[in-house]
Amino acid sequence: MPDGMNVDYDGLIPNNVDLASDARVKKALETWHPGYIDWWKDMGPDGFQEALVYLRTAVSVDPKGWAKFDYVRMPEYKWGILLAPRVEGRLIGFGSHKGEPAWQEIPGEYRGMLRRLMVIQGDTEPASVEQQRHLGKTAPSLYDMRNLFQVNVEEGRHLWAMVYLLQKYLGKDGREEAEDLLRRRSGDADTPRMLGAFNETTPDWVSFFMFTFFTDRDGKMQLEALAQSGFDPLSRTCRFMLTEEAHHMFVGETGVQRIIERTCEAMKAAGIEDPGDTARIRALGVVDLPALQRKVNLHFSLTLDLFGSEVSTNAANAYNSGVKGRYREDKLDDDHRLLDSTYPVLRCRDGAIVQEAVPALSALNMRLRDDYVADCQGGVNRWNKVMEKAGIAFRLTLPHVAFNRRIGEFSAIEADPEGRVMDAGAWAANRDRWLPTGDDNLYVTGLMRPVDTAGAYASWIAPPKVGIDNKPGHFEYVKLWDA
Amino acid sequence: MSRIDFQTEPGRYRHWRLRFDGAVAELLMDVDPAAGLFEGYELKLNSYDLGVDIELSDAIQRLRFEHPEVGAVVLRSAKENVFCAGANIRMLGKATHGHKVNFCKFTNETRCSIEDATEHSGQTWICAVNGTAAGGGYELAVSCDSILLIDDRRSSVSLPETPLLAVLPGTGGLTRITDKRRVRRDRADVFCSTEEGVRGKRAVEWRLVDEVVPPSAWEARIRERADEAAARSDRPRAATGVALTPLTRxxxxxxxxxxxxxxxxxxxxxxxxxxxxxxxxxxxxxxxxxxxxxxxxxxxxxxxxxxxxxxxxxxxxxxxxxxxxxxxxxxxxxxxxxxxxxxxxxxxxxxxxxxxxxxxxxxxxxxxxxxxxxxxxxxxxxxxxxxxxxxxxxxxxxxxxxxxxxxxxxxxxxxxxxxxxxxxxxxxxxxxxxxxxxxxxxxxxxxxxxxxxxxxxxxxxxxxxxxxxxxxxxxxxxxxxxxxxxxxxxxxxxxxxxFVGPETMETRIFGRLTAWQNWIFQRANAVGETGALKLYGTGVQPSYDKARV
Structure with missing residues (x-):
């Protein structure tokens, strides 16, 4: 068995980092634990703390069989500290330290940078749990409710993962940061979460699926970049988080896909061909496709802001120092130093959008964002297949990267979803064509009625093709009253 | 190079806005990234160059002469989550030694004139740090009479010059934290070598700021502080100001x-x-x-x-x-x-x-x-x-x-x-x-x-x-x-x-701090091809000649 494959399940905190023989970190984590449980009870799923949820729990880090499924009350979930197995002789793969052995301890000179990256990553994990805490009450099925809770407990585990790194490698500062991760609150005026998109509410299930598809995908991209890190414990942590993150992507993509399936099915059954025939489509109790497009526009543009400035010194520093790589750095074929190459960046020059070649090191945020857009496009294409197959003349598209931006090059201008620059007045006049309207929100909110009979689904979403853990259609994923 | 002009007026400002409400004025920093004095850098994150400071200096003068009714000035940022990132590093990296020295001298004089207004003019400057205040941004804050820092668990004050840029906080920062804010010198040492700075309660404990304020109380507290300061002022509320009309040149x-x-x-x-x-x-x-x-x-x-x-x-x-x-x-x-x-x-x-x-x-x-x-x-x-x-x-x-x-x-x-x-x-x-x-x-x-x-x-x-x-x-x-x-x-x-005789904070700024800074500005560790200022923003780490001089 390679190092780190075994998970110790005996103590309070399941782990594969030999916590039992690390008294200092064990004590720090045990001190932190009650605050975490309090936070979960205060800010975790509202009204479902006693429900038995059919959840998967990571029990190993062996990719062939890492999880088991069982009913569990969420506060009793085994949040563990699991790192991907250590690769003997792993070398730093990029930047000025390329080819040197990966660090097992934090190098003093990169302490501040690593701390910042871990805190920001850590802050997003509990934030999404807080944003989604009321959704259980309007779940369109027990299947979806279970998926929501699965995402929530795993975001909680990802917080544990970052807290472990902070406490293990950053001493007193790390402990303080770990405490602060429990004190910030999504959307709170006084103690907001660090990044803008994580202070927006997730008001309904359509938003949840969109958030999971678009915003969690940013998380995935960041984890992919950190998984390349020369700081080996961070790399190993992120690699294991990615195995869980895949499920979150699945929930988002299939969620939207099932909405589309249901809408197409209902339109065909009612003989409606025009996707813009909103009144008649909504009368069927399904989400009209143009409204879905407006949601796409909103969530995509908000998420792009999370990538930061297109041209960034911080990103350049993090890469060159071997702390944060590119998406799938180890699969890329170049010198992995980027000192002499350039990368094309869309920039805003005198109110116009132009492409400029920028030193590749400075353009890493842009590059990661490009990879992200390509990743999103794959999902959108699969959604469009559903409409194509159903013969509905509508296709979802990703808006232009300049549309509706608050951070980066395009925050200074207004552009429509096709990337045409316009003045603020013209943009405002057209806003309701592009972004969810008050009407959209009211309509979607009206659809949000809980369905808690096993095997039943709300009017606006199709059942999944396959159950979780291959369970049959009528399986009771959440036992609400069987306490 | 075209002539640098030190004359401007509010109608021409690219980087600042003035707002007046009775005895309280607000000076909002909102630097236009595209309006640098020279080519080759963008003034991101409210970073400044000489052009930004010329406007600041003008605003300070006009507040004094044109606004006798103003007893308190609130200095703040109009940008979200950032107060001011300090002097623009790419600008410093490209500038000649002479320009750097002149730039620092002028910015130092401007900071001193803020203190002069507070001390002698009955116009108390209050800094409302609503976001990150790094380097010259924090130095701007410490030139004010008091500093409020928003306690949103992310906004911090910092002097990251030494760890990040291999230069000094040369606009009075090193001097004012010890001489004016009386920060204990070992804490000042920690503060000045911590890139991410200090926030929240510790910033108050260490006397780096006067008060931290939660966002929900932010606007009210600023106004309260400003009103208190304005009430102490001896400036005549009802007087008419004297317009600083354009010079004939x-x-x-x-x-x-x-x-x-x-x-x-x-x-x-x-x-x-x-x-x-x-x-x-x-x-x-x-x-x-x-x-x-x-x-x-x-x-x-x-x-x-x-x-x-x-x-x-x-x-x-x-x-x-x-x-x-x-x-x-x-x-x-x-x-x-x-x-x-x-x-x-x-x-x-x-x-x-x-x-x-x-x-x-x-x-x-x-x-x-x-x-x-x-x-x-x-x-x-x-x-x-x-x-x-x-x-x-x-x-x-x-x-x-x-x-x-x-x-x-x-x-x-x-x-x-x-x-x-x-x-x-x-x-x-x-x-x-x-x-x-x-x-x-x-x-x-x-x-x-x-x-x-x-x-x-x-x-x-x-x-x-x-x-x-x-x-x-x-x-x-x-x-x-x-x-x-x-x-x-x-x-x-x-x-x-x-300058014979006694040292004051001001002589220490213009003598000790400036002289060391101007020396460091000549050293390869800062401005050489592999120096920190030259490489800043490229992602490439500087390499230092480790011999102490």
């Missing part, structure tokens, strides 16, 4: 002509002659009539200030400034008497304070200063300070043949004995007579008299006295000799000799 290849001030350049000789003219007539009959930009002491100060800044920024090769005056000394003294009689008035106070700052600016100017006191000159009272600021003053004894004007004379007024202290807190006469304090009293006894060369020499008010026979040759040789020396050695020598 004419630039030619050979100099600049203002109303009362002229610059004549002699490039071959490496010098410029700066002449200040006395007012044409007596002071206005009433205080009310004095309140205008045309009031001689104000207009002359604004012109001379602009002239000095122009010479510093745009004429670096003119290393020797010959200071001259011309006109009726009696009118200068009459204006001094007016300034003295009405010193309790807010506007007259501003004029006096402006002269104080202007004369300090001259003290800080790294050019050799030689005053020529000749027949027809008017080195009297306030203008006599120019002679006392000079490294040397030379006086002509008697009259020139064929010149029916009276012999050259100096004159003193009460303003020479307290109104215009230098950075070290001393009047120029006390500094001059540091080794012979009785000489101050001897001079004071002659207030109002026309002091001709012999007496001036005896009183020690001038360096050398020549009669007509020797004057032309002696002056020519002296100026030529001066122009032949190393400009660096002269700058260092003059900066040392001008």
């Amino acid at each position: 004419r630039f030619t290849d050979d100099g600049v002509a203002y109303g009362f001030v002229t610059i004549a350049c002699d490039r071959a000789a490496g010098r410029a002659t700066v002449t200040v003219a006395a007012p044409a007539g007596p002071p206005p009959a009433t205080l009310e009539a004095a309140r205008s930009a045309g009031f001689w002491p104000l207009q002359a100060a604004r012109e001379l200030d602009d002239a000095i800044l122009h010479l510093r920024a745009n004429e670096p090769a003119l290393g020797l400034l010959v200071l001259r005056t011309e006109g009726a000394a009696a009118q200068v003294l009459a204006h001094d008497a007016f300034l003295e009689a009405h010193q309790g008035d807010w506007f007259i106070r501003e004029v006096r304070l402006y002269w104080k700052r202007l004369l300090k600016r001259i003290d800080m100017t790294s050019r050799s200063l030689v005053a020529l006191v000749e027949p027809g000159s008017c080195f009297a009272g306030t203008l006599a300070e120019l002679a006392f600021a000079a490294d040397r003053s030379v006086m002509l004894d008697g009259a020139r043949a064929g010149d029916n004007r009276p012999p050259a004379a100096l004159a003193l007024s009460p303003l020479n004995f307290g109104a215009y202290p230098m950075a070290n807190g001393l009047t120029r006469l006390r500094a001059r007579f540091w080794g012979e304090p009785d000489s101050v009293g001897a001079a004071q006894a002659r207030i109002g008299a026309a002091i001709e060369a012999g007496e001036a020499d005896a009183l020690g008010l001038v360096t050398m006295v020549f009669d007509e026979t020797d004057w032309d040759d002696e002056v020519r040789i002296m100026l030529e000799e001066r122009a032949s020396f190393s400009p660096d050695a002269l700058t260092g020598m003059e900066a040392n000799l001008r």
Whole structure:
């Protein structure tokens, strides 16, 4: 068995980092634990703390069989500290330290940078749990409710993962940061979460699926970049988080896909061909496709802001120092130093959008964002297949990267979803064509009625093709009253 | 390179906005990234260059002169989550050494003028740090009387220059945290070497800020603090301000002509002659009539200030400034008497304070200063300070043949004995007579008299006295000799000799901090091809020569 494959399940905190023989970190984590449980009870799923949820729990880090499924009350979930197995002789793969052995301890000179990256990553994990805490009450099925809770407990585990790194490698500062991760609150005026998109509410299930598809995908991209890190414990942590993150992507993509399936099915059954025939489509109790497009526009543009400035010194520093790589750095074929190459960046020059070649090191945020857009496009294409197959003349598209931006090059201008620059007045006049309207929100909110009979689904979403853990259609994923 | 102009007005600001609400003004920093003074950098995250600071300096002046009703100024950022990221690093990386030094000097003078407004003008500056304040951003904050930091668990204050950029927080930061905010020096050491800075309660405990305020109470608390400060102010709420109208200037290849001030350049000789003219007539009959930009002491100060800044920024090769005056000394003294009689008035106070700052600016100017006191000159009272600021003053004894004007004379007024202290807190006469304090009293006894060369020499008010026979040759040789020396050695020598006696926070900023910074600015660890300033933003780590010097 390679190092780190075994998970110790005996103590309070399941782990594969030999916590039992690390008294200092064990004590720090045990001190932190009650605050975490309090936070979960205060800010975790509202009204479902006693429900038995059919959840998967990571029990190993062996990719062939890492999880088991069982009913569990969420506060009793085994949040563990699991790192991907250590690769003997792993070398730093990029930047000025390329080819040197990966660090097992934090190098003093990169302490501040690593701390910042871990805190920001850590802050997003509990934030999404807080944003989604009321959704259980309007779940369109027990299947979806279970998926929501699965995402929530795993975001909680990802917080544990970052807290472990902070406490293990950053001493007193790390402990303080770990405490602060429990004190910030999504959307709170006084103690907001660090990044803008994580202070927006997730008001309904359509938003949840969109958030999971678009915003969690940013998380995935960041984890992919950190998984390349020369700081080996961070790399190993992120690699294991990615195995869980895949499920979150699945929930988002299939969620939207099932909405589309249901809408197409209902339109065909009612003989409606025009996707813009909103009144008649909504009368069927399904989400009209143009409204879905407006949601796409909103969530995509908000998420792009999370990538930061297109041209960034911080990103350049993090890469060159071997702390944060590119998406799938180890699969890329170049010198992995980027000192002499350039990368094309869309920039805003005198109110116009132009492409400029920028030193590749400075353009890493842009590059990661490009990879992200390509990743999103794959999902959108699969959604469009559903409409194509159903013969509905509508296709979802990703808006232009300049549309509706608050951070980066395009925050200074207004552009429509096709990337045409316009003045603020013209943009405002057209806003309701592009972004969810008050009407959209009211309509979607009206659809949000809980369905808690096993095997039943709300009017606006199709059942999944396959159950979780291959369970049959009528399986009771959440036992609400069987306490 | 085009001429750097130090004149602007709010209608032309690219980076700042002023808002007025009764006795409280808000100055909002909202730097336009695309409006840098030079090509090749973007002013991201409210970072600044000289152009941003020229507007700031203008805003400070206008708040003082044009807004007597304002008793408190709130300095804040109009950008979300960022207060100010400090001086723009790419700009510093590209700038010449001379530009960096001049830039830092001007920004330091501007920060000092914020403190001067709080301390002497009844206009208390409060900094509302609503986002990250890094480096020069925090230095801007510490120049204010008090600092409120938003407690959103992410906004911090920091001086990351040493770990990040291999330079110093050179705009007073290192000095003000220990001397003004009295941060314990070991904590200051930790603070100045921690890139991410300090936030929340610790920032208060360490005295880096005065108060942390949760976002929900933020606006109300700022207003409360500002109202309290404004209530303490002695500025007249109902008075009308004095508009600082545009200066009349004419630039030619050979100099600049203002109303009362002229610059004549002699490039071959490496010098410029700066002449200040006395007012044409007596002071206005009433205080009310004095309140205008045309009031001689104000207009002359604004012109001379602009002239000095122009010479510093745009004429670096003119290393020797010959200071001259011309006109009726009696009118200068009459204006001094007016300034003295009405010193309790807010506007007259501003004029006096402006002269104080202007004369300090001259003290800080790294050019050799030689005053020529000749027949027809008017080195009297306030203008006599120019002679006392000079490294040397030379006086002509008697009259020139064929010149029916009276012999050259100096004159003193009460303003020479307290109104215009230098950075070290001393009047120029006390500094001059540091080794012979009785000489101050001897001079004071002659207030109002026309002091001709012999007496001036005896009183020690001038360096050398020549009669007509020797004057032309002696002056020519002296100026030529001066122009032949190393400009660096002269700058260092003059900066040392001008400031005798006690250290103050201000002299420490302009002496110790600036001198070290200017040394570091020359070192390869900062500005070499692999130095931190040159590589900043590229992602490539600097490599340092680790030998300590």
